[in-house]
Amino acid sequence: xxxxxxxxxxAENFVPLRPPNMGIQNIMKRIFLIILGCVSxxxxxxxxxxxxxxxxxxxxxxxxxNWVNQLRLDLSVPVFNGKGSFEAATLHLAKTxxxxxxxxxxxxxxxxxxxxxxxxxxGYMHExxxxxxxxxxRNVNEDFFTSxxxxxxxxxSCGIFPTVAANYPIANxxxxxxxxxxxxxxxxxxxxxxxxxxxxxxxxTAHDNPxxxxxxxxxxxxxxxxxxxxxxxxxxxxxxxxxxxYAIDEEGEMAPAEEAAHKTSCGWWVYGEQTVWESGERKVxxxxxxxxxxxxxxxCYRYGEIGGAYQDEANECGVxxxxxxxxxxxxxSLELTWRRRLNKWLSVQPxxxxxxxxxxxxxxxxxxxxCEF
Numbered sequence: 001x002x003x004x005x006x007x008x009x010x011a012e013n014f015v016p017l018r019p020p021n022m023g024i025q026n027i028m029k030r031i032f033l034i035i036l037g038c039v040s041x042x043x044x045x046x047x048x049x050x051x052x053x054x055x056x057x058x059x060x061x062x063x064x065x066n067w068v069n070q071l072r073l074d075l076s077v078p079v080f081n082g083k084g085s086f087e088a089a090t091l092h093l094a095k096t097x098x099x100x101x102x103x104x105x106x107x108x109x110x111x112x113x114x115x116x117x118x119x120x121x122x123g124y125m126h127e128x129x130x131x132x133x134x135x136x137x138r139n140v141n142e143d144f145f146t147s148x149x150x151x152x153x154x155x156x157s158c159g160i161f162p163t164v165a166a167n168y169p170i171a172n173x174x175x176x177x178x179x180x181x182x183x184x185x186x187x188x189x190x191x192x193x194x195x196x197x198x199x200x201x202x203x204x205t206a207h208d209n210p211x212x213x214x215x216x217x218x219x220x221x222x223x224x225x226x227x228x229x230x231x232x233x234x235x236x237x238x239x240x241x242x243x244x245x246y247a248i249d250e251e252g253e254m255a256p257a258e259e260a261a262h263k264t265s266c267g268w269w270v271y272g273e274q275t276v277w278e279s280g281e282r283k284v285x286x287x288x289x290x291x292x293x294x295x296x297x298x299x300c301y302r303y304g305e306i307g308g309a310y311q312d313e314a315n316e317c318g319v320x321x322x323x324x325x326x327x328x329x330x331x332x333s334l335e336l337t338w339r340r341r342l343n344k345w346l347s348v349q350p351x352x353x354x355x356x357x358x359x360x361x362x363x364x365x366x367x368x369x370x371c372e373f
Contacts, residue, residue: 048074048075048076048078049073049074049075049076050073050074050372050373051071051072051073051074051372051373052071052072052370052371052372052373053069053070053071053072053370053371053373054068054069054070054071054110054368054369054370054371055067055068055069055368055369056068056069056070056108056110056111056154056366056367056368056369057366057367057368058100058108058111058364058365058366059100059364059365059366060100060101060362060363060364061363061364061365064097064100064101065097065100066095066096066097066098066099066100066111067095067096067097068093068094068095068096068108068110068111069093069094069095070091070092070093070110071091071092071093072089072090072091072092072120073089073090073092074087074088074089074121075087075088075089076088080126082127083126083127083128084124084125084126084127085124085125085127086123086124086125087121087122087123087124087125087134087136088119088121088122089119089120089121089122090117090118090119090120091115091117091118091119091120091173091174091202092115092116092117092118093110093112093113093114093115093118093174094114094115095111095114099111100364101355101362101363101364102357102359102360102362103331103333103355103357103362104162104166104300104324104326104328104331104357105155105156105157105162105166105322105324105331105333105355106155106156106157107154107155107156107333107353107355107364107366108154108155108156108366109153109154109155109156109158109159109173110154112173112174113174115174115202118174118176118202118203118210119137119176119202119210120137120138120139120142120174120176121136121137121138121139121142121176122136122137122210123135123136123137123138124136130184130185130186131182131183131184131185132181132182132183133180133181133182134179134180134181134182135179135180135181136178136179137176137177137178137179137210137211138171138176138177138179138181138194138196139171139172139173139175139176139177139200140160140170140171140172140194140196140223141159141160141172141173143181143183143192143194144160144192144194144223144225144238145159145160145161146159147234147271147273147287148234148273148285148309148311149273149285149286149287149307149308149309149318150273150287150289150307150320152309152316152317152318152337152339153307153318153320153335153337153351154335154337154349154351154353154366154368155320155322155333155335155353157303157305157322157324157333158305158307158320158322158335159173160172160173161267161269161289161291161303162299162300162303162324162326163267163269163291163292163293163298163300163301163302163303164223164240164267164269164291164293166254166298166299166300166326167242167246167254167265167267167293167295167298167299167300167301168198168221168240168242168244168246168254169198169199169200169246169254169257170196170198170199170200170221170242171196171197171199171200171210171221172200174202175199175200175201175202175210176200176201176202176210177196177197177199177200177201177210177212178196178197178210178211178212178213179194179195179196179197180194180195181193181194181195182194188228188229188230189226189227189228190226190227190228190229191224191225191226191227192224192225192226192227192238193222193223193224193225194222194223195220195221195222195223196220196221196222196223197212197213197214197215197218197220197221198214198215198217198218198219198220198221198242198243198244199212199214199217199218199219199257215243217257218244218257219242219243219244219260219262220242220243221240221241221242221243222240222241223238223239223240223241224238224239224240225237225238226238232274232275232278232283232285233272233273233274233275234272234273234274235270235271235272235273236270236271236272237268237269237270237271238268238269239266239267239268239269240266240267240268241264241265241266242264242265242266243262243264244257244260244261244262244263244265245260245261245263245264245265245295245297245298246259246260246261246298246299247259247260247261247297248297248298248299248327253299254299263295265293265294265295265298266293266294267291267292267293267294268291268292268294269289269290269291269292270289270290270291271287271288271289272287272288272289273285273286273287273288274286274287281312281313282310282311282312283310283311283312284308284309284310284311285308285309285311286306286307286308287305287306287307287308287309287320288304288305288306288307289303289304289305290303290304290305291303291304297327298327299326299327300324300325300326300327301325301327302323302324302325303322303323303324303325304322304323305320305321305322305323306320306321307319307320307321308320313341314340314341315338315339315340315341316338316339317337317338317339318335318336318337319334319335319336319337320334320335321333321334321335322334322335326357328358329357329358329359330357330358331355331356331357331358332355332356332357333353333354333355333356334353334354334355335351335352335353336351336352336353337349337350337351337352338350338351339370344372345371345372345373346369346370346371346372347368347369347370347372348367348368348369348370349367349368349370350365350366350367350368351365351366351367351368352364352365352366353366
């Protein structure tokens with residue numbers, strides 16, 4: 001009898017054990033629900049809600065195939081009589097297999113690990129007559145490394161340079177991070193600058209989410225760019241500084257942040273594109289770019305590219321050649337692509353790429369379907 005009474009008393013005072021991080025997980029869930037609630041409210045007031053879905057089929061012209069899917073949803077809610085806006089964007093990714101070739105640069109600029117939902121943008125943008133200011137979650141691809149010509153190509157290096165992307169775990173697609181960004185324009189000149197947490201994230205856990213600010217562990221990343229536009233041409237020069245120098249593992253890839261040295265390194269670049277012929281809606285443009293990293297211990301410390309593109313009302317086609325110097329060797333790549341707009345919201349884009357590095361030579365065919373709404 002006394003035994004049963006003691007057991008009953010213990011049962012009354014029993015407190016179930018919880019995993020030590022359960023409280024943090026509950027906080028992250030609440031933050032996620034709050035964000036969803038805010039987005040739902042904003043949708044009722046939004047004046048600009050849009051999205052884009054990209055499906056990409058890849059084939060190595062042998063036995064390997066892959067299917068990559070990307071969905072991006074964008075929301076903008078104007079405030080202060082249109083002088084400011086609350087902006088949000090989410091990314092959703094899925095693919096059927098691993099990369100079909102063993103290139104180093106990344107032949108597809110949308111391929112990434114499966115991701116149900118991640119924050120690409122979440123913050124406030126204020127606009128003046130001559131500039132913008134953004135505070136919140138963002139990634140560098142929103143404001144830097146974009147041009148009319150390079151936006152056509154599907155190779156990752158035609159966007160952000162590998163002298164930056166391959167050397168630092170920054171807020172680069174599909175990762176994001178807290179940032180303060182601004183740009184100022186006067187005449188044909190534009191200056192852009194963004195300061196970010198040293199590492200980007202795309203998760204929903206306590207140690208993996210884009211709201212983290214950890215300069216002691218992740219360091220600080222600052223990127224600046226000066227642009228000039230004149231008579232159908234666009235030219236810019238920029239530099240990115242990181243307060244950490246990341247080591248390289250045995251496979252020639254970036255080692256974890258715990259192994260990073262507390263040293264400052266820098267990547268710099270120059271870019272130029274110029275319209276060389278134009279008649280009505282038709283035009284031909286040429287471009288060239290070059291970039292280096294000041295640390296020769298970086299994963300990739302030199303990059304160059306030349307190319308050109310033709311554009312009319314319904315077609316865009318182009319050719320580009322890339323050169324990238326990695327620690328494990330040199331990689332050359334060539335891309336031919338053609339984008340055909342079928343209507344206001346649907347486009348198709350076949351592409352062919354040849355890649356040669358110290359490991360092997362590769363060919364890959366790709367076909368994209370782009371739906372904008």
